[in-house]
Amino acid sequence: WSQKYGVKKGDEMEVEENGNKIVISTEKNYETEKVELDVTGLGLMTQRCVHALYKKGADEIKLIFNHPELIEAVQNALGKEAVGFEITEQGTDYCVIKHVSGELQDFDPVLRRTFLLLISMADGSLEAIQKRNFSALRSISLLEEANNRLTTSCRRFINKVGYSDPRKAGPLYYILEDMENLADHYKYICNYLYKLKDKDIKISKDVIDIYIKTNEMLRNFYELFYKFDKNKLVAIGENRKEIMQKAFSLFEKSKKPMDIIITHNLLIIMQKIFCFLGPYLIINL
Secondary structure, three states, X not given: OOOOOOOOOOOOOEEEEEOOEEEEEOOOOOOOOEEEEEOOOOOOHHHHHHHHHHHHOOOEEEEEOOOOOHHHHHHHHHHHOOOOEEEEEEOOOEEXXXXXXXXXOOHHHHHHXXXXXXXXXXXXXXXXXXXXXXXXXXXXXXXXXHHHHHHHHHHHHHHHOXXXXXXXXXXHHHHHHHHHHHHHHHHHHHHHHHHOOOOXXXXXXXXXXXXXXXXXXXXXXXXXXXXXXXXXXXXXXXXXXXXXXXXXXXXXXXXXXXXXXXXXXXXXXXXXXXXXXXXXXXHHO
């Protein structure tokens, strides 16, 4: 261990009590992790694989492929989420990607920024819809890419560096995974309505009510996450019940595809927020 992390006589170490364990740590950098992967035949899934290796904590990735066109998929993967990764070497059937800058140093502030960005996306999209400013939804949908970068960096941190309390690492990773998915569904709503901006868009009051309740549920969880409150915990359960009743009632009576599409995405958002409670309670009880 001391050789792996370059610990020498005279170096300062951190010693932390953690239940029945004593954790000794160093500020030394982790050993560079190198990975080789053949992405031939993966097509669009190439991006997913690059993102997975990034989140896993790899510092250098050699990708082998049989079509030079795949390099474009790799470049797209780096630009959107893999912060600090660059192509440093490229041939006709391979490329090498290295982490060259921008390693996350402080996890907790970035996690809070991710929450606030998600809330901004939720509230901003609702406000644009209420004011019928559908052109604004395009820029709001782009916040999803920022959300991806933040959640990806946080997941890389957990896998590569770890969390101060190892028992919280798994639950936090689960929450981060679905924070990315929440942003996806807000993006789907934004992009769907943006494409219809030049048409006579009429969204029912019931859908707006469900949108308001869903966003309220998200904010309640954010506040609960940073300060335990039994009332907010109960409120999230009540939000879920109310949203489900309103949504199912709308599905039964509505004949407007627009209302159904928006409500479907809001239901997914609502359920994912509710499912945050499982890992959250593990962390806090």
